[in-house]
Amino acid sequence: MFDNMIDIHSHTLWGVDDGSRSLDETMDMCFCSEDSGTGILFVTPHLIYWDSVEELYDRREEKVQILEETLDEQGSSLIIKKGFEILCDDEIFNIKHFKPYTLNGSRYVLIEFDFGKTSEEDVASWCNYLQSFGLVPVIAHPERYGFVHNDPTCINRLSDNGVLFQINAGSPAGAFGDREMQISCQMINRGFADFIGSDAHRINIRNTNMAFYIERYPDAVDMELVRKAAVINPKVILEDLQYIPKREKYLAGL
Ligand SMILES: [Fe+2]
Numbered sequence: 444m445f446d447n448m449i450d451i452h453s454h455t456l457w458g459v460d461d462g463s464r465s466l467d468e469t470m471d472m473c474f475c476s477e478d479s480g481t482g483i484l485f486v487t488p489h490l491i492y493w494d495s496v497e498e499l500y501d502r503r504e505e506k507v508q509i510l511e512e513t514l515d516e517q518g519s520s521l522i523i524k525k526g527f528e529i530l531c532d533d534e535i536f537n538i539k540h541f542k543p544y545t546l547n548g549s550r551y552v553l554i555e556f557d558f559g560k561t562s563e564e565d566v567a568s569w570c571n572y573l574q575s576f577g578l579v580p581v582i583a584h585p586e587r588y589g590f591v592h593n594d595p596t597c598i599n600r601l602s603d604n605g606v607l608f609q610i611n612a613g614s615p616a617g618a619f620g621d622r623e624m625q626i627s628c629q630m631i632n633r634g635f636a637d638f639i640g641s642d643a644h645r646i647n648i649r650n651t652n653m654a655f656y657i658e659r660y661p662d663a664v665d666m667e668l669v670r671k672a673a674v675i676n677p678k679v680i681l682e683d684l685q686y687i688p689k690r691e692k693y694l695a696g697l
Contacts, residue, residue: 444654449677452640476651
């Protein structure tokens with residue numbers, strides 16, 4: 444499919460969240476990633492509890508070091524980058540320092556929310572707060588949220604306010620359901636899929652093989668825009684550069 448993909452969202456690190464459960468599983472996920480065309484893999488554990496965030500941060504550092512040494516010993520050339528997937532709720536208004544928790548220490552911060560309870564207004568206020576620190580919010584899998592299913596045009600408004608989007612590689616292939624497929628395909632074709640990530644949690648289910656899903660996208664999906672989201676756009680995160688999205692056309696209310 445594509446070479447040199449940059450997967451900005453995975454739960455590949457073992458024992459830090461509901462993702463990988465062992466170093467062996469992590470290694471299998473890394474080899475799967477590399478074999479399917481990913482050159483750079485972000486490990487982005489869920490950041491849910493701010494009262495134990497320093498402990499989580501230290502565990503991530505320790506395990507990434509072990510992972511990098513093990514990959515090196517086994518001759519892998521996969522590059523690991525670090526981030527978190529921050530679960531936003533009103534508690535973030537108590538947090539003043541986000542930089543240690545961004546993607547690769549950049550201005551880009553990967554965020555998620557409760558799937559059912561969250562409203563567009565909630566998301567707009569959390570994103571405004573993050574932006575007040577000079578950060579750029581990247582919403583993980585927008586196609587999976589109830590508030591987006593109810594009114595996909597909220598993506599247009601969030602985008603107009605400087606928010607970016609990472610769709611899950613499996614969504615346009617139907618791995619999460621029809622609604623997720625419909626919204627994510629439209630997001631790609633209208634220029635709203637800034638990044639694509641595996642959001643891999645395991646080796647056997649929703650794994651790090653993004654190419655497997657990309658090969659199964661409907662014919663109507665613009666593969667050049669998929670390539671940009673998987674290979675080109677994530678470079679701005681690696682280099683902490685400004686990114687100005689090119690939206691083709693507003694999303695329609697489905
Ligand atoms: Fe995730």
